[in-house]
Amino acid sequence: MEYTDQMKNRVKRVEGQVKAIVRMMEEGKDCRDLVIQMSAARNALDRTIGVVVSTNLEQCVRAQIEKGEDTDAFIQEAVNLLVKSR
Template structure:
């Protein structure tokens, strides 16, 4: 699977959020601020997972259809990947 520039940028933003959280902890910032930022990073990561799983599902189903194969297993696998990520 090829990852789009948008997907890569999304991951880089999440990395930046995580680095900022690390700095906040090192600085001894208030726990409410830290937890708020952690929740924001987790939400961003959840959205990134959805983007990757949905793009992967679309790509895999398209390949299976082009080869004349069933796509039911591919769909189940993608759903399982998403469920396990929660």
């Protein structure tokens, strides 16, 4: 699978959020503010997982259809990945 610049940028944004969280901890910021930032980073990563899995699923399903093969296994695997990520 080819990972797009959009996907990479999403991960880089999460990386920035995590670095900011560490900085907040080092500065002794309020727990509530820290948890809000941690939740935002987790949500951003969850959305990125969705983009990566859905893009991969689309590519795999298209390839299977072109080959005339069954797509059920790919779809089930994608669903399992999403469930496991939660």
